[in-house]
Amino acid sequence: MLMKIEAGRLSEEQVALFKKEGYFIAENVFDPADLELLRLDLEKEIGIKIDELARDGKLEKTYPEEAFEQRLTRIYHDNKENGEAVMRHLEGVRGGGYQGHSMFDLITHPKLLEAVSSLVGPEIVASSVYRIRPKVPGIGRGDVPWHQDSGYFSAHCDKHLILTCWIPLVNATAENGCMEILPKTHETGILEHHSGGNSGLLVIKDEDLPSGGPQKIVAECPLGGVIFMTNLTPHCSTPNTSDTIRWSVDLRFQSSSTPSNVGLWPNKNKEDGESNMQIACYPPEADFVVQSDSDPDAVVSYEDFTVRRAAYEPLDIKGPRNWTPVA
Ligand SMILES: O=C(O)CCC(=O)C(=O)O
Structure with missing residues (x-):
């Protein structure tokens, strides 16, 4: 269901709804001009x-x-x-790809961080696990199989909220391949995933999806809206049957009290290497502080963001989970 937020934040009732459903679709986080x-x-x-x-x-x-x-x-x-x-x-080679100033400005946009802080609190770490997705009509590459984002993250982070913010850059509709979400199933924990789904993505087989419970919802979202989801919320996205590209960006945020690689420079400090790297929820990509009242100096500038991301680029760190290939 599509809802309006007020004063840029989710209300207490809306936060409660997010916790119950595992997702929340806010139709008015941005003005479309903010994304231009x-x-x-x-x-x-x-x-x-x-x-x-x-x-x-x-x-x-x-x-x-x-x-x-x-x-x-x-x-x-x-x-x-x-x-x-x-x-x-x-x-790009890994993680996020395009990292121009406007991408950073979106990740750190005050309107977005205001809404995010109502879900993860005011001390916010963002992750390099952001993705830009042009879903081209008739090209299956952009279709995403059922998965939970935690399928990609370390198991020790299953108990923490890593918030996905899915932001359409056009109106996302059933016709152009918006996401589908399985509500009220995020508290069952991690489901069985397999590697090697469409485009090499992780996949939950249909028979491993929770059944007998709520039906999937078709998560349409207008330009200016944001879909907030937990890392354990099963979701997928369907083919684009329209004649225009469905553009979207998905970003991830967490509280600074959750495990991350903020402050680690494994390319510079030996002691920041392998074992400490494994603390992060997604060790291969750099995390960075985007909002902090307790340590404002830690908040990254655009330059810090590019330097941190470049520092992780040459590292050969494997994704944390080993799922068996899809049969
Ligand atoms: O944008 C899509 O089609 C899928 C997005 C997705 O699976 C995600 O953000 O985790």
Whole structure:
């Protein structure tokens, strides 16, 4: 269900609803204009890669006149490999990918942090486990199988709230492949996952999803809205059957009292290495402080954010869980 929040925060009743359902959809966290710079930067970034592919003789038609919701579709449909190259450019080698200023500004946006603080408290750590997802019509790559985000995180973090904020950059609808969520099932703990689902993602088999309980909901969300979810909330996303791209970004936040790798520099300090790294909920990617009254100096600037992320980039740290491959 879609709800309005007031004064930027979830009310006590809304927080209680989030805790009961495992998710909450707020339709009015942002003004659409707040997201415009990121949309423009992603559009520019796509253009940079398309021009590079054209210079390398890999494509002729670059579709500069096409809108944000269309251009990548044209590239994909002309040649899948070129589409994939643009996707990889946005996704980066690991973790988050595109990290321009507008991406950082979204992660640290006061409106978002205000809403987040009503769920995780005022001392907030953000994670590099953020993703940019252009779901291109007719291209299965963006379809995400059923999973809990905790399937990707260390088991010792199952008992902590790692808040996913799923932010559409267009209106997300059933037709263009919004998420589906299984409500009231996040308190059952981690479900059996398997590796190697669509696009190499983790997957919960249908028979391992809680049954007999509440039905899945189709989580439509307008531009300006945010879907808040717990790390144990099962969710998936369905094919885009529209003719425009479903753009979204998902970010993750946690209280600074939960396990993270804030303050660790394993590329610089030996003692910050392997064993300490395993404390974090997702050791391969850098966490960073985005809001703190108790230690305002710890809050990262844009430069700190890029330096921290770069420090983790060359590290060869494996994801924490070993699920068996899907049969
Ligand atoms: O954006 C999607 O299609 C799926 C997002 C997702 O699975 C997630 O944020 O964990």
